[in-house]
Amino acid sequence: MATTIKKSLIHILHRVVHWLARQTVRTHKPYIIAITGSVGKTSAKEAIYAALCEVRRVRKTQANFNNELGVPLTILGDWNSISRPAGWFWIRVILGSFFKIIIPLRSRYPEVLVLEYGADRPGDIAQLLSIAHPNVGVISAIGEVPVHVEFYTSGVTSLVKEKSRLIHALNVHDSAILNGDDPHTNLIIEKTRAHVTTYGFSDSADVHISHVRHVIEHNRIIGITFKLEQNGSEVPFVVKHAFSIAHAYAVACAVAVACEYLKLNLVAIFDSISRHYQPMDGRSVILKGIKNTQLIDESYNSSPLALETALKTMQLVAHTRRVAVIGDMLELGPFSIEAHEKAGLLAAQCLDVLITVGSRAKLMAQKAIEKGMYEAAVHSFDTAQEAGLKLQEIMKAGDIVLVKGSHSIGLDRVIEEVKA
Numbered sequence: 001m002a003t004t005i006k007k008s009l010i011h012i013l014h015r016v017v018h019w020l021a022r023q024t025v026r027t028h029k030p031y032i033i034a035i036t037g038s039v040g041k042t043s044a045k046e047a048i049y050a051a052l053c054e055v056r057r058v059r060k061t062q063a064n065f066n067n068e069l070g071v072p073l074t075i076l077g078d079w080n081s082i083s084r085p086a087g088w089f090w091i092r093v094i095l096g097s098f099f100k101i102i103i104p105l106r107s108r109y110p111e112v113l114v115l116e117y118g119a120d121r122p123g124d125i126a127q128l129l130s131i132a133h134p135n136v137g138v139i140s141a142i143g144e145v146p147v148h149v150e151f152y153t154s155g156v157t158s159l160v161k162e163k164s165r166l167i168h169a170l171n172v173h174d175s176a177i178l179n180g181d182d183p184h185t186n187l188i189i190e191k192t193r194a195h196v197t198t199y200g201f202s203d204s205a206d207v208h209i210s211h212v213r214h215v216i217e218h219n220r221i222i223g224i225t226f227k228l229e230q231n232g233s234e235v236p237f238v239v240k241h242a243f244s245i246a247h248a249y250a251v252a253c254a255v256a257v258a259c260e261y262l263k264l265n266l267v268a269i270f271d272s273i274s275r276h277y278q279p280m281d282g283r284s285v286i287l288k289g290i291k292n293t294q295l296i297d298e299s300y301n302s303s304p305l306a307l308e309t310a311l312k313t314m315q316l317v318a319h320t321r322r323v324a325v326i327g328d329m330l331e332l333g334p335f336s337i338e339a340h341e342k343a344g345l346l347a348a349q350c351l352d353v354l355i356t357v358g359s360r361a362k363l364m365a366q367k368a369i370e371k372g373m374y375e376a377a378v379h380s381f382d383t384a385q386e387a388g389l390k391l392q393e394i395m396k397a398g399d400i401v402l403v404k405g406s407h408s409i410g411l412d413r414v415i416e417e418v419k420a
Contacts, residue, residue: 013090014068020097021072021131027101028109031056032132033257036117036125036166037140037179038147038159039306040246040253041066043283044140047247047254048114050276051269055262059110066116071128074115076100112261117166121151122158125165136257137166137194138177141249142184143305150333160184170194175260177253180205197260199252206230207256209248214316215240220294221286221317221400224248228255228266235266239277243296244284244313246306251277282412284310288420292397295419298404299411302329304339308346310404315350320398322351325387325414327405328358336360341367348373353394356380357387357409388414 025032033048035041042064049060062080065073073079076097083089100109117128142163145156152158164184167176172193178185180198189196199207212226215238223240226248239247251273258269279285282300289295298310307329314322324347332339340360344367347354354373356365357380365380381387384405391414395401401418405411 016094017069017072017076017090018131020094020101021075023101024075024097024109025132027104030110031112031136031261032134033112033114033136033138033261034117034128034132034134034166035115035138035140036119036163037138038142038163039303039309040140040249041116041138042280043246043250044138044253045114045116046280047250047273047277048138048257050273051254051258051264052112052114052262052272053276054272055264056111057109058112058114060114061116064116064118066118067120067124068127068131071115071117072131075113075132119159119162120148122153122162125162129165129169133169134166134174136175136177136261137170138253138257139163139167139179139182139185139188140253141179141182141305143303144183145304145332145335145339147301147303147329148331149335150331155333155335160187164188164191167192167194175257177256177260179249179253195260197256199256200249205252207252207259209245209252211236212245212248212316214243216319219319219398223286226251228252230255230259230266233266235270237270237273239279241286242279242284243286244298244310246284246309246313247279284313287415289395289399289401289418290392290420291395291399293395293399293401293418295415296400296402296404297412297415298402299407299415301407302327302405304329304332304335304343307343307404310402311343311346311350314400314402317400320400321353321396322402323353323355323391323395323399324351324402324404325355325357325391325411326361326364326402327356327384327387327409327411328360330406330408337363340364344368345371353377354379355387355390357384357405357411358382361405384410384413387411388417391418 174194176194180200180202208229214221215223287295340363344364348368348371
């Protein structure tokens with residue numbers, strides 16, 4: 001009985017909050033930039049906010065508010081958490097939102113909303129589109145084997161179809177910003193009426209990334225630098241405290257959005273991004289480690305494409321020993337074995353020491369050894385705690401240590417144990 005009442009209350013809450021969000025959008029008419037993707041959407045969101053925040057009133061998705069409650073909550077207010085008790089919190093949200101609709105103060109409401117649209121399961125994007133139809137749709141990256149694919153009955157095809165609903169729903173006057181290096185981009189472009197801008201390392205990308213390298217001072221990596229070219233103009237960018245080329249993609253995405261929306265030039269965008277963009281915790285941020293090492297914290301989550309990007313970035317490191325603690329990648333369904341084995345082959349080319357965590361990641365370790373990595377340099381464990389102890393034992397001064405795995409593997413605990 002209690003469970004039935006709770007479900008009914010949650011259903012009513014959804015309906016009320018969705019209605020309030022739709023009315024808020026109709027009342028204030030913000031310019032909406034919606035981002036989806038399997039990799040990099042949060043970093044893209046942060047970079048877009050950084051590019052626009054000096055010239056427009058901008059609100060962005062906080063925390064992981066990218067679902068049927070999180071998106072309307074972002075529309076209704078600048079909330080960064082759901083406080084306790086939850087019932088009182090939602091009463092405040094609902095009453096406050098009603099008041100703002102009845103007595104709108106447009107000078108205070110954001111001119112731009114930068115929203116993340118999650119698509120963990122079929123139907124998610126359609127539901128979010130019914131709440132807020134965007135002016136700009138962004139797909140950060142999907143990859144050959146996307147995360148959450150196990151929840152889609154037709155595998156990758158149905159997941160790509162779900163993500164691409166964001167782009168296919170755009171009107172002829174809207175804009176689509178797509179990763180030009182993603183294998184699904186050409187198919188997505190064929191089915192949209194919107195104006196398309198691409199970004200990436202591809203020569204055909206409208207915003208072209210090149211000359212990526214790490215910034216090194218006193219034999220330590222302090223950030224990443226790269227060049228962006230757009231419409232014949234070329235500007236070097238530097239992102240401090242960032243390690244992965246994933247941040248080059250995020251900045252390029254933000255440049256594409258800013259050029260499309262505000263027609264800003266690269267220099268103006270560079271200045272704003274330089275002042276306001278920084279990597280978020282767990283997303284390829286550089287930290288000081290014990291024993292005078294450097295940690296690359298990518299412990300927030302993992303997927304085949306994200307891991308591939310991280311490993312290829314490790315390959316750029318030439319001045320010191322490259323160590324990685326890599327955990328299972330979850331929610332891959334029937335693609336799990338192949339994805340972990342493929343990662344192992346790449347790890348053998350990019351790392352000097354590999355520590356794996358979890359039963360699936362053991363396949364990665366085996367393939368790395370088969371590819372030619374020294375067996376003594378490969379270690380496999382069942383838990384993050386065991387891996388953390390081994391890492392502390394083998395760490396040497398100057399090491400670069402990548403820590404990456406799906407969130408539930410708990411590699412954030414490894415980071416806490418070995419950071420300075």
